[in-house]
Amino acid sequence: xxxxxxxxxxxxxxxxxxxxxxxxxxxxxxxxxxxxxxxxxxxxxxxxxxxxxxxxxxxxxxxxxxxxxxxxxxxxxxxxxxxxxxxxxxxxxxxxxxxxxxxxxxxxx
Amino acid sequence: xxxxxxxxxxxxxxxxxxxxxxxxxxxxxxxxxxxxxxxxxxxxxxxxxxxxxxxxxxxxxxxxxxxxxxxxxxxxxxxxxxxxxxxxxxxxxxxxxxxxxxxxxxxxxxxxxxxx
Numbered sequence: 262x263x264x265x266x267x268x269x270x271x272x273x274x275x276x277x278x279x280x281x282x283x284x285x286x287x288x289x290x291x292x293x294x295x296x297x298x299x300x301x302x303x304x305x306x307x308x309x310x311x312x313x314x315x316x317x318x319x320x321x322x323x324x325x326x327x328x329x330x331x332x333x334x335x336x337x338x339x340x341x342x343x344x345x346x347x348x349x350x351x352x353x354x355x356x357x358x359x360x361x362x363x364x365x366x367x368x369x370x
Numbered sequence: 371x372x373x374x375x376x377x378x379x380x381x382x383x384x385x386x387x388x389x390x391x392x393x394x395x396x397x398x399x400x401x402x403x404x405x406x407x408x409x410x411x412x413x414x415x416x417x418x419x420x421x422x423x424x425x426x427x428x429x430x431x432x433x434x435x436x437x438x439x440x441x442x443x444x445x446x447x448x449x450x451x452x453x454x455x456x457x458x459x460x461x462x463x464x465x466x467x468x469x470x471x472x473x474x475x476x477x478x479x480x481x482x483x484x485x486x
Contacts, residue, residue: 294475303376303463303480304414348414356467358475362413 263287265361267349272367273339281334281347281364289354295323295334296348298363304348307334336366344368372398374466376478383454383485391449391481393464399444400466405437408461420447454485 266284273279285293292311296304310316310325310332322335334347346363353359373396383389393403402421406414418434420426420441428434438450447466451458464478 296477301461301480301482303477305477306475357416357419360414360416362411 263353263359265349265351265359267347267361267364269362270365270367272369273336275339275341275368275370277339278335278337279339279366281336281349281366283332283334283349283361285330285332285349285351285359287351287353287359290327291352291354291356293323293325293332293349293351294358295321295332296350298346298348300345307347339368341368341370372466372476374400374464374476374478376464376481378481379479380482381484383483385455385485386453388450388452389454389483391451391462391464391483393447393449393466393478395445395466395476398466400447401444403441403447403464403466405439405447405449406463406465408463414463417449451483454483456485459483459485 264286294309295307297307298304308323310323313325313327315324320337325332346365348363350358350360375394375396377392381389404419405417407417408414416429417432418426418428418439420439422441422444426439436452441447461480461482463480465475467475
């Protein structure tokens with residue numbers, strides 16, 4: 262079957278760094294997306310990895326290891342507005358996104 | 371960048387009535403659009419995939435006669451919830467993808483449906 266595993270909830274301090282891990286199993290693989298979703302809003306695109314390694318984009322970085330079925334999202338210099346759910350979504354062989362429940366990130370002052 | 375407009379953002383309707391939700395790609399042609407439903411604190415659940423000019427493909431357990439999807443043009447897909455019931459109250463989100471331009475998934479802003 263296909264499944265996503267990421268922590269349900271994480272807490273971090275403003276200004277700190279947090280890493281959100283994701284392991285996945287899919288039927289085929291065509292890359293992995295990370296999305297941010299604030300409560301009551303639609304997801305917004307953060308990153309896309311299709312090759313192994315680290316992709317850096319400002320305060321956010323995403324890492325992928327295809328052989329391990331593993332990815333992480335690294336958020337630096339945390340701000341209060343980063344409080345949201347972060348969704349790891351690999352794409353299967355049919356180019357369908359597979360969604361988990363996401364990780365709710367709580368930022369404390 | 372790619373923009374997807376979804377309308378309405380919120381709707382309250384009476385039980386037994388129908389509600390139409392529109393999803394438009396504003397600056398690109400979307401050959402494929404996806405409709406999702408999300409209950410509080412749960413993951414996005416894919417309801418159906420619609421391709422322009424053809425019938426939508428529904429996920430298992432989604433009633434195609436209740437959730438009517440029309441993708442009549444390359445920029446517009448609609449989801450109609452027919453004979454809505456309180457259990458249909460949810461957050462409905464569409465996303466659109468350019469032809470094969472990954473990562474081309476763009477989401478609409480979502481529609482909060484409340485059936486009373």
